[in-house]
Amino acid sequence: MKELEHLGLRLRAARTGRGWTLESLAKKAGVSASTLSRLEAGKRQANLELLLPLTKALDISIDELLTPVVEDPRVKRDPWEREEATFHPLSPETSHIQTYKIVLRPRPAHDGPLGxxxxxxxxxxxxxxxxxxxxxxxxxxxxxxxAEFDTRTPHAMSAVGPENTEILSIFNEAGVRFHTEEG
Structure with missing residues (x-):
């Protein structure tokens, strides 16, 4: 299992993220510091007898140590056009928070109702x-x-010009539907 290859690194990251030494985690979990050191270095096979007290001491789940490694983290989504804007997705479609690079072409101030x-x-x-x-x-x-704002406030955005305006924008799911009308 590829997930087990990184277990030691994740365990070390969880421990050091709390500012704990090998000895302090080992004591809290009731294992020897040398066993913990070998486990973190990938020189000892992980088993439930070791992992359960360690994850309990760290207050994490075993799943957090076994999270699959993403083979290719690059986002591969095509940009699309809408009105005076081009949207370049920078986050996976499955993300709850969506990030976009948006290129806005100049236009007059918004004259319709604000969204x-x-x-x-x-x-x-x-x-x-x-x-x-x-x-x-x-x-x-x-x-x-x-800028950051509550999107319940009526709003609109546009490029002032004469050149295009490029922005990075982060939306929640409701914002994605409202601003991009993707698909």
């Missing part, structure tokens, strides 16, 4: 200038600026 939906949105301007309309306020963000 609302549940959640929060976070965005970061990579290049250009972004017009962010929040209710009756208009805010111009420049390269290097970020």
């Amino acid at each position: 609302t939906h549940g959640g929060h949105e976070w965005l970061y301007v990579l290049s250009g200038r972004l017009r962010l309309q929040l209710d009756d306020r208009e805010i111009i963000l420049h390269r290097g600026e970020a």
